[in-house]
Amino acid sequence: MNIQEYIIDDFNPNKILEKIAIRMKTRRLLLNITQKELAIQSGVSLGSIKRFETKHLIALQSLIKIAVVLDASEEFHQLFPQNQFNSIAEVLRVTEKQPRKRARDV
Secondary structure (H helix, E strand, O other): OOOHHHHOOOOOOOHHHHHHHHHHHHHHHHHOOOOHHHHHHHHHOOOHHHHHHHHHHOHHHHHHHHHHOOHHHHHHHHOOOOOOOOOOHHHHHHHHHOOOOOOOOO
């Protein structure tokens, strides 16, 4: 895979899901857990696990349940990180503004 393909894949939801499914399956196999065992431990149907590994389709809630069993749930906390402040002045600037209740229609 060249660098340009990698960058394009980073913006393709199907490719992102495919990469997550491959990493999940790899982790499952490294932990020596069968699909059936993962289904029982996670409460996710065996069909859903098989579909994720082959077609890369899964509900977010099911993916999180699987991640918990495979000890990979911490990565979800990295999604949509909150602002990191470098100074008190930055904190004050942000807190002075009222948080938006909705996105603006374009």
